[in-house]
Amino acid sequence: MTSSGFSQVGRKTVELFYDVVSPYSWIGFELLCRYRHKWNIDLKFKPFFLGAIMHYSKNSPPGSNLHKGNYAGKDLHRLRSYCNIPLNAPSDVAEVMFVKGTLSAQRLLTAISMDLDDKAVEDVSRELWLRIWSKDKDITEADSLLAAATNAGIPMEKAKILLTRIKDQDVKDKLKERTETALSHGAFGAPTILVHVDGKAHMYFGSDRMPLIAHLLGEKYEGPLPELSKL
Numbered sequence: 001m002t003s004s005g006f007s008q009v010g011r012k013t014v015e016l017f018y019d020v021v022s023p024y025s026w027i028g029f030e031l032l033c034r035y036r037h038k039w040n041i042d043l044k045f046k047p048f049f050l051g052a053i054m055h056y057s058k059n060s061p062p063g064s065n066l067h068k069g070n071y072a073g074k075d076l077h078r079l080r081s082y083c084n085i086p087l088n089a090p091s092d093v094a095e096v097m098f099v100k101g102t103l104s105a106q107r108l109l110t111a112i113s114m115d116l117d118d119k120a121v122e123d124v125s126r127e128l129w130l131r132i133w134s135k136d137k138d139i140t141e142a143d144s145l146l147a148a149a150t151n152a153g154i155p156m157e158k159a160k161i162l163l164t165r166i167k168d169q170d171v172k173d174k175l176k177e178r179t180e181t182a183l184s185h186g187a188f189g190a191p192t193i194l195v196h197v198d199g200k201a202h203m204y205f206g207s208d209r210m211p212l213i214a215h216l217l218g219e220k221y222e223g224p225l226p227e228l229s230k231l
């Protein structure tokens with residue numbers, strides 16, 4: 001969809017539902033950013049709240065299972081060079097993911113999606129992932145969120161206003177609405193990707209579903225295109 005609400009002729013819409021707590025969402029995000037022009041898709045960023053997705057789908061994070069958690073650590077290390085995304089697990093993964101969480105960060109992204117544009121959502125999302133999943137930096141304190149926003153090019157005064165917006169009811173409601181939309185399509189984790197073709201939404205789970213998404217779109221998937229990395 002364009003800002004006027006209409007898709008450009010021939011462009012299919014792909015909605016990426018993600019939470020910056022999720023390293024696989026980062027991979028899905030970068031891969032779709034790399035492919036959006038090749039596939040001529042209208043890529044829409046939909047920050048949602050993974051904690052609520054897990055709760056309402058009665059799922060549990062892979063890290064809550066010892067073997068799955070250990071495997072995910074190795075998998076992400078392999079994906080780091082395969083995809084050319086500088087993934088590094090935080091020193092205390094459990095604290096970062098399950099104690100500190102990402103509710104404020106997801107509300108900030110929601111406020112940016114409401115008050116600014118897709119480019120700002122993209123750039124701040126990347127900055128947040130760089131902090132949490134590359135540099136082992138906090139994303140819960142006000143200063144941390146301001147640093148992510150300003151590093152992404154948002155002027156400090158505007159960033160401060162956006163930060164106050166995370167307490168506003170319309171922002172909370174929008175994040176809830178997006179999370180409910182994902183749940184209504186059967187979401188149980190992140191990334192959740194909705195591909196709209198011929199008036200129908202097709203739901204995919206995972207950053208590793210790109211070959212299937214390409215197939216649905218009638219396009220080619222040629223791997224993670226590490227040479228197009230923005231990182």
Ligand SMILES: N[C@@H](CCC(=O)N[C@@H](CS)C(=O)NCC(=O)O)C(=O)O
Nearest residue numbers: 022023024062188189190206207208
């Ligand atoms: N195979 C998927 C794994 C994605 C994944 O494990 N995502 C986590 C969040 S980081 C999740 O929501 N998992 C739910 C589940 O595995 O049921 C990929 O490569 O992207």
